[in-house]
Amino acid sequence: MPELPEVETVVKSLQREICGQIIEKVLVTEEMIIGYPSDVEDFKARLKNKEILELRRRGKYIVIRLSANFLLIIHLRMTGQLLVKDRGADKEKHTHVIIEFKEGFDLRFNNVRKFGRMYLVTEEELEQAGGFTELGPEPLSANFDFAYFSGLTQKSRQKIKALLLDQRKIAGLGNIYTDEALYRSGIDPQRPANSLTSKEIKKLLKNIKKVLQAGIKYNGTTFSDYVNALGESGSFQEKLLVYGRKGESCNYCGCNISKDKVAGRSTHFCPECQS
DNA sequence: CGAGGTACCTGACAGC
């Protein structure tokens, strides 16, 4: 479900609700959600009485900084939701973890497909494990610039779509925003990365940033599951030019938008503008 | 290194 703009929106909405809260109790009804520590009782015990200090995003990860140097790191994968709920609210069918705050409300982790994960580590543990070094730069940061991106593309024969989806190279792009950025740049998703001209690289770089910023501005893209921490949908789906528009006409040339498998993912593109 | 496949899970939807 969520890519960078959706995760960013969740973090922002959550920040306002849970900063400064103290954790009283944690309920875990689906143990596979807890990626670390391996003992769920440790997970629960470590969280007890910790204060929520700060929230941030790294790629598609949500990073919650807690007191005593702990970090609660969450990946929503396809269908994860983090929701602020009243203590008495009905537990939904796919609520797998509930973090109860002393003030009387909860943070609940819903996840239909159970792919999402929560990791509770100390700063030291994270560092020992190599931290987030496996993740590429943030696409909206100044580090993600022409020099970096052209170096990346020029030394790879990968299909450009596969490269954009590779979190070790760029952290945060997913299937929707990749298709949108490639379409807006007029680049065939199948092109080998090292076949892009310098002009195309510039254009793609600019459009990656633009499409992500627009996604954030419209609070993300909601097709089915994605909502922010208050249960509110995003609206960027209304601005999509190719994703989910198979058979509809291209805004520029009028021909039908196609959908094919590229790099193992369903890929939407205009066969005319992106040839 | 790159490509392609499988697996993890559940639900929605199309077609019969």
Next chain:
DNA sequence: TGCTGTCAGGTACCTC
């Protein structure tokens, strides 16, 4: 109504 197959915003892991 119900069965079957396909697909889904992500990623890890395997083989060729």
